[in-house]
Amino acid sequence: xxxxxxxxxxxxxxxxxxxxxxxxxxxxxxxxxxxxxxxxxxxxxxxxxxxxxxxxxxxxxxxxxxxxxxxxxxxxxxxxxxxxxxxxxxxxxxxxxxxxxxxxxxxxxxxxxx
Amino acid sequence: xxxxxxxxxxxxxxxxxxxxxxxxxxxxxxxxxxxxxxxxxxxxxxxxxxxxxxxxxxxxxxxxxxxxxxxxxxxxxxxxxxxxxxxxxxxxxxxxxxxxxxxxxxxxxxxxxxxx
Numbered sequence: 001x002x003x004x005x006x007x008x009x010x011x012x013x014x015x016x017x018x019x020x021x022x023x024x025x026x027x028x029x030x031x032x033x034x035x036x037x038x039x040x041x042x043x044x045x046x047x048x049x050x051x052x053x054x055x056x057x058x059x060x061x062x063x064x065x066x067x068x069x070x071x072x073x074x075x076x077x078x079x080x081x082x083x084x085x086x087x088x089x090x091x092x093x094x095x096x097x098x099x100x101x102x103x104x105x106x107x108x109x110x111x112x113x114x
Numbered sequence: 115x116x117x118x119x120x121x122x123x124x125x126x127x128x129x130x131x132x133x134x135x136x137x138x139x140x141x142x143x144x145x146x147x148x149x150x151x152x153x154x155x156x157x158x159x160x161x162x163x164x165x166x167x168x169x170x171x172x173x174x175x176x177x178x179x180x181x182x183x184x185x186x187x188x189x190x191x192x193x194x195x196x197x198x199x200x201x202x203x204x205x206x207x208x209x210x211x212x213x214x215x216x217x218x219x220x221x222x223x224x225x226x227x228x229x230x
Binding site: 031033035041042043044045048049050055056058089091093102103104105106107108110 | 149151156157158159160161164205207215216217218219220221222223
């Protein structure tokens with residue numbers, strides 16, 4: 001069964017450094033998402049992406065964050081200057097058509113900011 | 115605004131007991147989708163079920179069943195004859211159909227522990 005792949009599984013970064021989280025969505029999917037989950041808390045939406053542009057973003061997704069689909073397969077989340085509170089599990093998801101198909105999630109990248 | 119409430123933070127049951135996880139949602143849309151996801155200790159999010167707002171039929175899949183009641187804005191999830199492998203955090207989520215890329219709004223999750 002096709003799946004969403006995220007790398008790395010765990011990233012440790014010094015505060016203030018830039019970090020790029022990578023995702024390979026399911027190949028025929030058109031809609032891509034990033035969510036985050038601070039330890040022990042609920043999953044929160046960050047951003048959705050369709051047709052090479054951001055469709056929606058939450059209040060969390062400020063100027064520190066950016067997303068990109070640099071080629072036909074990868075979907076990346078960049079945090080420009082990381083803060084301690086960015087420590088969380090980051091999930092990438094993709095869907096075929098959002099209103100009819102479920103979002104399928106990757107296994108997540110655990111980001112630890114020191 | 116959308117909201118999903120999972121009032122049960124943690125539930126503990128003994129293996130083979132039945133358990134129901136509650137989910138109450140709020141939305142102003144008439145068309146929306148409801149989901150359940152499972153997050154086992156390994157951390158990934160596993161899709162379990164999607165329901166649209168026009169389909170109130172209950173669904174059963176093996177030991178899992180879902181009860182959708184629009185009158186009470188609830189979408190409850192029952193596990194029959196629970197097993198240790200069911201131990202996980204279960205999230206209920208809502209998606210309105212207002213845009214082409216509507217995000218999921220998650221509840222805070224219910225941690226289920228099934229004891230052997």
